[in-house]
Amino acid sequence: MVLQIQQFVDKYLLVIMIFLIVSIxxxxxxxxxxxxxxxxxxxxxxxxxxxxxxxVLYSSYxxxxxxxxxxxxxRSKK
Numbered sequence: 001m002v003l004q005i006q007q008f009v010d011k012y013l014l015v016i017m018i019f020l021i022v023s024i025x026x027x028x029x030x031x032x033x034x035x036x037x038x039x040x041x042x043x044x045x046x047x048x049x050x051x052x053x054x055x056v057l058y059s060s061y062x063x064x065x066x067x068x069x070x071x072x073x074x075r076s077k078k
Contacts, residue, residue, distance in 0.1 A: 010059070013059060016055065017055050021048070023044055024045060027040055027042070027045040027048065028041075
């Protein structure tokens, strides 16, 4: 049951990650003319980068905790 919940969380994080990756070029390119903006949307750019970093750190933290739990369970069976 816990594994299934973890998979749903990872799917949600993946969707959010895709939106963040798409928002980086959107902050630099003007969709109406298709070229670079004279004044890029810097807060959107840095917020997207920060969001990607947070998702990567959170995913690695959750994976490490799951691995520690699995190792403890494996050791206790002996």
